[in-house]
Amino acid sequence: MSTAITDLSKVRNIGISAHIDSGKTTLTERILYYTQRIHAIHEVRGKDGVGATMDSMELERERGITIASAATYCSWRDHHINIIDTPGHVDFTIEVERALRVLDGAVLVLCSVAGVQSQSITVDRQMRRYGVPRLAFINKCDRSGANPMRVTQQLRDKLKHNAVMMQIPIGLEAEHQGVVDLVTMKAVYFDGENGEIIREEEIPGELVHEAEARREQMLDAVSMYSDELTEAMLEDAVTEDLIHRAVRKATIAREITPVFMGSAYKNRGVQLLLDAITRYLPDPTEVHNEAIRLENGEEITFPVKVDPDEPFLSLAFKLEVSPYGQLTYLRIYQGLIHKGDTIVNMRSGNKVKVGRLVRMHADQMEDIESAAAGDIVALFGVDCASGDTFTDGRLKASMSSMHVPEPVIKLAIRPKDNKAQQNLAKALARFTKEDPTFRAGTDEETGDSIIAGMGELHLDVYVERMKREFNAEVETGAPQVAYRETITRKVEFDYTHKKQTGGSGQYGRVVGTIGPRQDGEDFLFENHVVGGRIPSEYISAVEKGFRSSLERGEYIGYPVVGIHVDLIDGAFHAVDSSDTAFQAAARGAFRESYLKGKPIALEPIMLVSVEGPSEYQGEILATLMQRRGMIVGTTEDEGFVRIDAEVPLSEMFGYATVLRSATQGKAEFTMEFKRYGKAPLEVAEELRAKWLEKRSAGNA
Amino acid sequence: MIYRKDVNERSPLRVFERSIHGGLGRGNIGLVMSRAGVGKTAFLVDVALDDCMRGRKVLHVDTEHTAERVRQYYEEVFRSLAENMDREEREAIHVEIERNRMIHSFVGGSFHLDRLRQAMQYMKDHIDFVPGLIILDGYPQWEEFNADQLHESLDGIKQMARDTDTEVWLSAQGHREDERDELGVPLRLQPYLEYLSVVVRLVPESNQVRLQLIKDHDNPDLANLHIELDPKTLLLKWQ
Structure with a gap:
């Protein structure tokens, strides 16, 4: 079993982000192959029916897209790389944003034919928002119409990146053979059945001129951010190491986006991209993260120290169902975690014993003994919600919690049969834990299950997943809006509830006004009754009666808000008055006067x-x-x-x-x-x- | 027109309008200048709100702050204006203001007159929004532009005001160390007065900020404005 990685300079937490069809899954697959995480290559939508390793959900497999993110790790030239797979679809932005939160750098994959598409723009803007340094990989250089120069220009024009080509292609479309590395000034070819053998040659004669010109451009662009390199250029003493250092510095500062290229499908260029990831993207100590601690009721932010010796602090950024149980993905920001440790969920206060600590590789996993700050690991069977912070219990802090919006759309769902009914409960429990923007409940009137979320599409995906993953087929109602009602005028009431049905009767009289509240709060009840005209023990019954009337208004049948009741007078009967009688009187008064108050929706x-x-x-x-x-x-x-x-x-x-x-x-x-x-x-x-x-x- | 008549008539902006002989006038440019923090933006928002409340459409353009920030500013100014209104009136007027006002900001140095004109065209074509007043806060950059650029941008603004038949209000910041003429106009701004029909200056005094008229179309006799701004709220004081 492996132990914690403490040389943080060798850790990379990266995302691979792209438009649906730019070949991200294929690229990830190749990365895992070359880093010997997997031992055979499957294609997305492949003929062998196995499918690429990263697409672990059946739905994704069928659609050929990636919806949920999974984290996987690999190592390359003694660097430890955690890859957080980020979806490229606009409608699942909560997934994207969650993934962006925990990664330190990213590879933006672009198709050399289609170039910068609208979703690349969206995802890129999200990365900008989270300050994620990026490399670009222009994929599919073997395709007809491939033009990496044009795509690089689009990166500049459409995404406003200071895109710097670090390579040029050797041949394009069917002629694509490899790339020229502008740092080493060598031609690089990828031989063997799966491109695993790298062969360096002199630059082909017809490309020498272009390569020199492009190298010149690259050096000019990069030297803007390195005095060292500028000096070296003047003295004609540029070394590979100087270039690497300057590119790294400028990339991490998000001043440039180095551009690489190749064809993942044809196994070209992937290893050089891996080199670039380890060379140019930041390690966890080079990224600024903040946490929040509570002091005297005030939230104080403080910078996280990515250090194994600091108190343990981590964020559960992703929950996933695996065939073995619930998996919780954890990004460790401070300290160490060992198998057998007890950690504390800062939101719920629950203590959790770390029974099993694993590194995930899509659907497979590896047990580990411990892990340290900067790393990403997974826990088994931990009960928590996505976005929860775990600490050692001594540190009372929370990773600045991600903004979770309130659901806006409700949908009634009804299981198609008994079996679906049972499975539905499991599905709902799972989804609400995985996705903080997804809620489930019950409609009190109809008994239907209600699901709520961020939009129609959001709910559609879950309805689909209920069917596919949980075998719970449901019928859905029309999406619902949560209306409210209130009144606009103050009206008087004087209501007597009286009932004489043998035995003890019921009696209660309430007098007062009911009107709109000015301050936007839901309900205010004020008692001005004097002289014991209503005994004080019944006052709360009156309030309760009014309160219960608010559940459903008489105007449009929705909850009533913004009501101010003044109880001024009343009467009681020594024998027949009771809590029940006064509650009924209040309800009667409300019913009688409410519609006179000019209600509005x-x-x-x-x-x-x-x-x-x-x-x-x-x-x-x-x-x-x-x-x-x-x-x-x-x-x-x-x-x-x-x-x-x-x-x-x-x-x-x-x-x-x-x-x-x-x-x-x-x-x-x-x-x-x-x-x-x-x-x-x-x-x-x-x-x-x-x-x-x-x-x-x-x-x- | 939802604005109460009595409120309307008591507005310091009616006094101002009378003083400058009927207002700025469509196709013309007005300028408010003062040192930093004296209340240029507050004055511009006051002018804009007054128009909105009288049912006229206003486009507020800002080249620095986000639209959200500008809107907050309007909310603050409106809150103090609406202090004495009851809830229903306040809400109705608020709706009226929001309907009549469009805030368009250009951040990250992305402002260009052509872009503004393009945006106005979009508003006209797609949502039938045609402003009568444009507040243009933060452009031209009086201190960063050279003389040629200033002439060019003011010429462009003048052209825009004429083409779109709008009144345009601009702002300019003065400095303590500016050399000034007898009216208090910084000498560096003098060459550009020809583009401007109305110029006012906010003069901070011990317990108030005074509105001083510096140019009133082509009238040689400048009215002595008896209009002040509250130094705390930076809003025009009502008589």
Whole structure:
């Protein structure tokens, strides 16, 4: 069994990020092959039916895309590389962002034919947001139409990267044979059945001139960030080591993006990319991370010290189901973890014993004794949620928790049969742990299971996974918006609840006013009754009665918010009054007066942020305005535009599709709940008609 | 028009408008200048809010801050304006303001007049938003641009104001060490007064900030404005 890696300069935590069809999975597969993690090569959607190792979910296999991230490790020239597989699909950005949080550097894979596509743009912008240094790998140089020069230019134009070619191709399309390394000035070929034998030769005569020119450009670009290199250039004393150091420095500072190329499928260029990963991407100590500790109720951020001797601090960034149980992926930021240690979940306070510590390689695993700061490992059978922080218990700190948005869409689901019913519970328990933006519950009226999430597509994927992974086929209802209702006028009530049915009767009278609250809070009850006209022991029953009336309003049948009740007077009966009687009186008073208070329907208003290329701002504005949107503002930056708007949630169904077609898929949007706002009268009337119909049908 | 008539008439901006003979006027450029932190942006937001509340469309352009930040500024100014309104009125006016105002910011040095004109075209074509007033905060860069660039950008702004039939308000920052003429105009800004129809200066005094009129179209007699800004809120004081 291996132990902790403590020479952090040899650790790399990287992501491989790309557009769906740029060959990321194939590239990852080759990396694992060359680093001897796997011993045979399978193709994505391969004929042998095995499929590439990284795509562990059946759904992904079928669609040929990667949805969830998995972490795997490999070693290359005594470096330890953890690869966090990041999805390239816009609709699963929570996955991408979670992965970006824990990685220190990334490889941006681009297709040499298709170039920089909209999703590369999206993913790249997320990386920029998290300050992740990047290398670019231009893949598929063997394909017809391959043009890595054009793609490099797109990196500069579209992504505003200071892209620096570190190689040039030897032949393209069917003629693609290898690359010229502009640092060593050698031609590199990849021989053997799987390209495992690297052969260095002199640069072919017809490429010498171009190689020299490109090297000159590369040195000019890189020397901007290294005085050492600049001096060496003047003295004509440039060494490979000087270039490596300068490229590394500029890459980590995110001043340049070194560009590599090849064809993963044809086994060309992958080993040189691995060299570049170890040479140019940062080790964990070179990346700034912050944690939060609570002091006197205040959150104080402090920088993490990536050091095995510091107290243990780690982040559970990913939960996954494996055939052996629940796996929790942990990024260790400080200290050491050993098998048998007890660690503490900072959110729940639960103590957890580390029974088994493993390194994951997609579907296979390796047991380890210990692991240290900077590393990524997996634990077995640990009960926690994604995003939880674990420490040794002495350190009371949390990794600055990632922003988790509230779910905005609800969907009723009904299992198709008994078997599905049983499996559904398992599926829901699993998904809610894996994904903090996915919630599950029960509709009190219908008894249906309700799932809630970030959008229609988000929920669709889970419905699909229920069927495939848990054999739980469900029928779904229409997506629902959570409306509310309130009143706008203050009205008086005077209600007597009286019942005489032999034996002891019921009596209670309440007098007062009910009106809107000005401060946006849900409910306020004030008692002004004097002289014991209602004995104090019944006051709380009155409040309870009003409170229970708020569960469902008489106007549109949704929860009532923003109500202020003043209880002024009342009456009681020495024998017949009781808690029950006063609760009933309050409910009666509410029922009687509520509709006189000019009720209105409230709808959730979302803050919607749309980002896309500037030239689409008109189209984006139009899609928002058509949805009763109120434009909050537009911010342009380097060819991109972000438009913020407040839009009613009910208008946002199907927006992803509309936005995609309006912008050719080049814009993405996020939304979060902002506030409740008055729904237009026509919406309110429709809701009211539905409610009255439902009520008269006896369903409520 | 939702703005209450009495409120409207008491507004210091009505006084200001009368003083400059009916306002800035479409196709013209106005400039507010002051030292840093005296209230240029507050003045511009005041002018913009006044228009919004009278049902006119305003485009607020900022070349430095994000749209969010600019909106917060409006919210702050509006909050103090709306202090004495009841909830319903406040909400109705707020909605009116948001409908009439568009904030467009260009961050990361991405501003260019052509881009602004393009953005205005998009707004016109796609959502039928045609402003009558443009607030252009942070452009031109008086200190970084050379004379040619300043002439060119002011010429461009003038052209834009004419083509789009809008009033445009700009801002400029003065410095303690600026050499000034008898009206207090920094000498370095003088060559550009020809592009501007109205120029005001915010003059900090012991317990208030005074609005001083420096140019009023082609009128030789400059009115003595009796308009002040509250030094705490930097908002125009109501009479």
